[in-house]
Amino acid sequence: MSAKQDQQCLIRLENIYKQYEMAGETFNALDGVSVTVNKGDFMAIVGPSGSGKSTLMNVLGCLDRPTSGTYYLDGAEVQKLRDNKLAQIRNYKIGFIFQQYHLLPKLRVIDNVELPLVYRGMSARERRERCREALEKVGLGDKLHHLPSQLSGGQQQRVAIARALAGRPPLLLADEPTGALDSKTSREVIALLKELNEAGNTIVLITHDPSVAAQAKRVVRISDGRLTEERNEAS
């Protein structure tokens, strides 16, 4: 791979395996996955449940280590890093958007959004500024002091997106972001993600919903732990 390509490339998975022991048998959740995601991509990973989708998401999100293979994220090899180092990678490089939003119910919106920055050790003033900015980007600049329970599902997911944006990570990782939302709100959230992608954010989205995947620039399908390219507008 040339240096120019290397600069453009954000994620490079090479021959990733993830094995589980189940009832004495070895089971390949990821069976030799290789994929490259360039900066500015909007890639959807589709597949039925049990296809290895979640495992791939965990590996991509540095929440789990592959059994073998190499994972380059933003130019650094991460598959062998220790827990603390991985925590730091998650903090600086990845913004998570979960299906169940995963907001802390007892914290106000702004306190939820600033959590990644708190673990970065950022000063309170800078945190507030960044959070306000991120919340305005998702259209919730007026809900700073609400509790998550006072917001609708769509609004909560937008808070989660703001939280993912607050750290300005190179990668946004969305795991079924519309899975808990009605179709109208889903469309709004996907529109927001598209908008963010157009503004330069790299997004990897995991979904089983074809209509959601249709909005991505690129779609890969996973089944039985293997990836196949389905559509790539860029190429």
Add this chain to the structure above:
Amino acid sequence: MKLSQGVKMAWHSVYSQKLRTLLTILGIMIGIASVTVMVAIGNGTAEQVKSQMQGLGTNLLTANVVGRGAVTSITLEDAEKIADIDGVSAYAPVISGSVTVKYGTTTYSASVLATTPSFAEVREYSVAQGRFIKEIDGAFAQKVAVIGSEVAEELGMSNPVGEKITLDGVPYKVVGVLASKGSSTTGSNDNIVIVPIQTARVVLKTDAIRTLYVQAESEKRVDFVQTMLEFHLQTFFRGDEDSYTVFNQADLLKTITEVSTSMSTMLTYVAAISLLVGGIGIMNMMLVSVTERTREIGIRKSLGAKQRDILFQFLVEAAIIGGLGGVIGVLVGAGGSSFAGKWMNSPVAPSVDIMVIAVAFSMGVGVLFGFLPARRASKLDPVEALRH
């Protein structure tokens, strides 16, 4: 993560679980409060006794004579010989008894101490009005009396000096009133009538001296004087050590100090046990809390919390819970002490040292017993934790 942020986060969690936190700290709180109260009462009592003893003078030795065979007491001349020791600054033989004092038509029961003029010095009495008894009163067996302030008051004497009173029917002239000394463990110091020792036979129907106060020149000489005093008494009673006892104020003071020390040691054990029980309560609550908050821990980890961030957050929570128990316990204890002091009418001296130590230890217990749960939280696998 910054320290202040961790503390803020931990405080937030503790605060959002008010009832549970309160119930958890109850054990530590009650333990600390009761120890604070008991220490305050113990200290107060010990200090009161000490100050009373010091009021008597630490240089004072008291010889009580029980006697042996036919010789059950000593005479004035014997007392002079017995107290003839280097380093004695004063001595006072005392014959005591109880009499009915009458002034006009008012009667009152008081103790009579028939003694010598040096009694005032030895027992540190001073005269508020008039004068104390003098050598010459004794030499001529004058029927003069010095009365305690309480006696004067009870008899309704507005200007007692020069007035006549009768002691068991014998007329005496009041020549002075003692300044009030308050009461001690041995009873009121002001409810006494002092008369010359030579007139004891008249009022008390006896001239048998049973008590001899001896004052050493200085605290350093007390031991020497005591040894000599015991030696003289032993000689006088021909080797019978049961015939007399010699009290030393310093010894008594030491005994009281020892008692209060052993009491505080015991209280320390009580505190330790209550802290242990409280600590187990904290551990229990923290374990439940970690299980309940598995998802929260997963979220925090996914957002970049390191193991030590999670460990720190839970340890600080445990420390806050423990410390809160200590602080509330100390406050309740301080309130309880003053209440107990009023209710039992005994002096209390709350110990600030104990309070500070109690709070510090409670926090320490929180950290100690919070460590296992906090470690468990920090070690959770983020993938597993998020699935909760």
